Amino acid sequence: MEPGKSKAFDLIVVGAGPGGYAAAIRGAQRGLKVALISREDPGGTCLHRGCIPSKALIAAAEVVHAARQAKNIGITYAPPQIDYAALIASKDRKVGQLSKGLSELFKAHKIEFVSGEATLKSAQEVEVRQIPSGMLALYQAKDIILATGTEPIRPKGFPFDGQLILTTDELFKITRLPASMVIVGGGVIGCELACAYNILGSEVALVEQLPTLLAGEERLVSQTLQKSLTRRGIDVLTGVAVTEMKKLAGKVAVTLATGSVLEVDLVLVAVGRGVGQDLLGLDTLGVKKNGRYVAVGSHLETSLPRLYAIGDLTGQTLLAHGAAEEGICAVENITGHAAVMDYPSIPRVTYTLPEIASIGMREEELKKLPHKTGRFGYAANAMALLHEEAEGFALIHTSEEGLVLGATVVGPQAAALIQEVALVMKNHLPITALMETIHAHPTFSEVLHEAALDTAGLAIHKFSKR
Numbered sequence: 001m002e003p004g005k006s007k008a009f010d011l012i013v014v015g016a017g018p019g020g021y022a023a024a025i026r027g028a029q030r031g032l033k034v035a036l037i038s039r040e041d042p043g044g045t046c047l048h049r050g051c052i053p054s055k056a057l058i059a060a061a062e063v064v065h066a067a068r069q070a071k072n073i074g075i076t077y078a079p080p081q082i083d084y085a086a087l088i089a090s091k092d093r094k095v096g097q098l099s100k101g102l103s104e105l106f107k108a109h110k111i112e113f114v115s116g117e118a119t120l121k122s123a124q125e126v127e128v129r130q131i132p133s134g135m136l137a138l139y140q141a142k143d144i145i146l147a148t149g150t151e152p153i154r155p156k157g158f159p160f161d162g163q164l165i166l167t168t169d170e171l172f173k174i175t176r177l178p179a180s181m182v183i184v185g186g187g188v189i190g191c192e193l194a195c196a197y198n199i200l201g202s203e204v205a206l207v208e209q210l211p212t213l214l215a216g217e218e219r220l221v222s223q224t225l226q227k228s229l230t231r232r233g234i235d236v237l238t239g240v241a242v243t244e245m246k247k248l249a250g251k252v253a254v255t256l257a258t259g260s261v262l263e264v265d266l267v268l269v270a271v272g273r274g275v276g277q278d279l280l281g282l283d284t285l286g287v288k289k290n291g292r293y294v295a296v297g298s299h300l301e302t303s304l305p306r307l308y309a310i311g312d313l314t315g316q317t318l319l320a321h322g323a324a325e326e327g328i329c330a331v332e333n334i335t336g337h338a339a340v341m342d343y344p345s346i347p348r349v350t351y352t353l354p355e356i357a358s359i360g361m362r363e364e365e366l367k368k369l370p371h372k373t374g375r376f377g378y379a380a381n382a383m384a385l386l387h388e389e390a391e392g393f394a395l396i397h398t399s400e401e402g403l404v405l406g407a408t409v410v411g412p413q414a415a416a417l418i419q420e421v422a423l424v425m426k427n428h429l430p431i432t433a434l435m436e437t438i439h440a441h442p443t444f445s446e447v448l449h450e451a452a453l454d455t456a457g458l459a460i461h462k463f464s465k466r
């Protein structure tokens, strides 16, 4: 663009992660002239250093796990050899392929993709330092959606160097498999990666200062996961804080509040995410915050008119599909199709072994509400037994009237199974919709079906006193 000139659009979206690109595409589908500004290739945290790289490691770990388990059904392989650099190269190829696919979609939708770092000048103007030229350009629009995501929290006092002491921003670029590692933080990211690295062959200690892993899940889930990780050889240390980290000759000495010291090859700090340094200029413009995040109303609007914020920036879900749905919701509001977010029907998945998926309310939140709970274990499921994956359970909570309030699945295909409950909850269907749906045999989905039947004491492969 010529210096000093500005370009006008109906909609500018800043940030091309799952929230921003979904918003841009929906905007184009609704007939808006859209500019999408991003300082990196399309895909955001999710594609470049989040969901997809972490699941590449988990997918590899599942192959190794299956090969090791195979001996239980009479098949023996030689011990799996892991070429970690090749694994990372394969991940990079897939990330590149997916990012390129997004660029092609933008072209097809006639979305103008602008490569650069954006700063807000007003609620309708964005200044972009273009990449790679460094030239400044001004973009204007009737509506602006901010989708710039979050960054890992780096506690002061930990000597981060991006090599030995790092966050997930750097982890997936490392091409050597650490022989030993400490993961600080027993939330979703810490648990998933502890599981993957343990199976790939690293000696892993997982340190969490709260009393349980996955503090946001049902207590039974945290207990089941902790037992499973411990059985697999992960040193799970809950209720313990890390007090100091020191680098010494290619190793890191990690001191715990108990006084014990763990000497390891690598430390991953995964203690949460928040909005980073204010490069966007939110504070200068006086955009209201809600703690570490941007405050938004029910239509995703910020405190400034026609300026919207979505995705991790708002801290509402910290999930890729939550960000995408918020992006779509904001655009529907901009284009006059009234929409509000339905947060309770957003599923959450933790890709550990066993896999964990949940939706809606947990048992602990339901204590004061009259409710019924149906339970069924994978141990009584034929498909789970055939696959040597009989650990885990499904729980479904309903109101007295039979409306589904929440569910949790721990076990094989949990992520796929929870979608059935999402469909029921999103459409406010009664539990009978799940109970009366015929589930094919033998499938893992029978676990969920039986849990639904169990809310009325009608599970077939379980004896329940009525």
Ligand SMILES: Cc1cc2nc3c(=O)[nH]c(=O)nc-3n(C[C@H](O)[C@H](O)[C@H](O)COP(=O)(O)OP(=O)(O)OC[C@H]3O[C@@H](n4cnc5c(N)ncnc54)[C@H](O)[C@@H]3O)c2cc1C
Binding pocket: 014, 015, 016, 017, 018, 019, 020, 037, 038, 039, 040, 043, 044, 045, 046, 047, 049, 050, 051, 052, 054, 116, 117, 118, 119, 147, 148, 149, 150, 168, 189, 279, 280, 310, 311, 312, 313, 317, 318, 319, 320, 321, 322, 323
């Ligand atoms: C290790 C890990 C694993 C995860 N696994 C999952 C998972 O399995 N499932 C799931 O649902 N979620 C997962 N998440 C969370 C998920 O990645 C985020 O919820 C999601 O990426 C948020 O999307 P977003 O569009 O809000 O922001 P982001 O994806 O963070 O995208 C924001 C984009 O904006 C760009 N940007 C920032 N500031 C500017 C600026 N001033 N100018 C221009 N561009 C800018 C950034 O560079 C980035 O590209 C994971 C996260 C991590 C770290």
